[in-house]
Amino acid sequence: xxxxxxxxxxxxxxxxxxxxxxxxxxxxxxxxxxxxxxxxxxxxxxxxxxxxxxxxxxxxxxxxxxxxxx
Numbered sequence: 001x002x003x004x005x006x007x008x009x010x011x012x013x014x015x016x017x018x019x020x021x022x023x024x025x026x027x028x029x030x031x032x033x034x035x036x037x038x039x040x041x042x043x044x045x046x047x048x049x050x051x052x053x054x055x056x057x058x059x060x061x062x063x064x065x066x067x068x069x070x
Contacts, residue, residue: 054066055067
């Protein structure tokens with residue numbers, strides 16, 4: 001009987017250890033992805049402020065063209 005209880009306790013400890021580490025790895029990875037996304041967004045915003053960058057507008061035929069400055 002004690003052998004069965006010991007097996008259950010060992011299994012529970014191993015399962016908890018795996019769960020805790022997988023959860024920590026997942027949080028670390030998603031945090032890194034969020035940081036990368038924020039850095040990319042900031043970089044794009046800075047590039048849009050440059051004077052040599054133009055915004056293309058979608059025309060009625062579906063082609064992207066620079067806007068008319070009339």
